Amino acid sequence: MESSKSLAAWQKSQRVIPGGVNSPVRNFSKVGGHPRFIARGEGSKVYDIDGNEYIDYVASWGPLVLGHAHPSVIEAIRSTALDGTSFGAPTTRETELAETIVNAVPSIEQVRLVNSGTEATMSAIRVARGYTGRDKILKIDGCYHGHVDYLLAKAGSGVATFGLSDSGGVPEDFARNTLTVPFNDPEAVREAVEANPDEIACLILEPIMGNMGIIPPYEGYLNQLREITEEHGIVLIFDEVITGFRVAYGGAQSYYNVTPDMTCLGKIIGGGLPVGAYGGNQDIMRCVAPEGDVYQAGTLSGNPLAVTAGITTLRKLAEPGVYEQLESSAATLAEGLAEATQKHGIDAWHSRVGSMLMLYFTPETVTDADGARTADTERYQQYFWGLVERGVYVAPSQFEAGFVSLVHSDEDINTTVQAATQVLANLC
Ligand code: HOZ
Secondary structure, eight states: OOOHHHHHHHHHHHHHSGGGSSSGGGGOTTTOSOOOOEEEEEBTEEEETTOOEEEESSGGGTTOTTOBTOHHHHHHHHHHHHTOSOOSSOOHHHHHHHHHHHHHOTTOSEEEEESSHHHHHHHHHHHHHHHHTOOEEEEETTOOOOSOGGGOTTOOTHHHHTTOSSOTTOOHHHHTTEEEEOTTOHHHHHHHHHHSTTTEEEEEEOSSBOSSSOBOOOTTHHHHHHHHHHHTTOEEEEEOTTTBTTTBTTHHHHHHTOOOSEEEEEGGGGTTSSOEEEEEOHHHHTTBTTTSSBOOOOTTTTOHHHHHHHHHHHHHHTSTTHHHHHHHHHHHHHHHHHHHHHHTTOOOEEEEETTEEEEEOOSSOOOSHHHHHTSOHHHHHHHHHHHHHTTEEOOSSTTSOEEOOTTOOHHHHHHHHHHHHHHHHTOO
16 A cells, blocks of 8 residues: 555654654554555545545544534534634524533533533543542543543553553642542442542543543443442542543433533534533532632633534434434444454454444453553554555554444445454454
């Protein structure tokens, strides 16, 4: 496969951008080779600057549930842009997006729009600290909540991909207040809470881990977290940046029927433009300035383009049959991949919730970050390149997720399964 233009583009970008990329996992360093520079996307496909076509399961890491360059989203962005791109003043569109979110997500009575998932989690934690008057926070090993200083300890995504336990540049003092426990282990949460009485402001987690591959919660796990946090006056925060409007219209909290105190959103609610949001019940959200004393602000927050792309995307997702279609396409893909690993005697753990999935090269059952870490990343590397060479683009890391969108056709899924079957037959 020809990729000389991508290679030249990467060599050029490395002179002026660290690693040649604006987010670490994109530079492919953990799968080897060089990143493909993307020229354009349409529907289920992306095209690189050498002219190669790929069926895309990265989907901008989740937001593009309608596919690339969806005509309605593009038209909404275009017509909104004609009226101006930013005002630093309120618009009625922001209220419309906020109302849509409030009506969809059970835990949210009020919501504040920000510009990224990182801003959402950082702000939600500040609010939880302001609300409780406590400093410590509890997070889950392998959950990734963006690049917030005190949330990088034992994080997933790029931190896991690069084998880091945390990040340089974070003062010890900042990380001192972060406690970490394993996923799917309510007893560990209880112990941490009891060892730090009246000191923990919040427990933050991805209700379905999506930055270490895909790891679903055990049945009842989220309910147990709800009980423990309620008992101890701890704010329960679901980071639904990935799962929000993805596994169900109301996110993982409606999928599992557990209501957290606060929720962080991003990705899909911006329809592929930069956005984030955090919200919760009125009591908690009243702490946010100007009503309360917890300060949080942003010049581009509620940006008209992101908001209109988000509203248009959410309108489509509210149509009947959408989540059934996502479920059915993703199930067909996952079943095809499972058959292929079985046929070729490959040790694999297949994980999927709705349209999010990951194949781990491990004989273990993956129920937490340590389980995910048993995966053979060299095998993943071979699998990744085998797929890329056959025109299928998946995450360049074992510790990310794959996303099926509404525009993946039966033909796309069949082609993908055939490509994966060929690749798996030749894995060493
Ligand atoms: N950490 C992001 C996905 N979980 C990757 C972001 C990006 O490279 O765009």
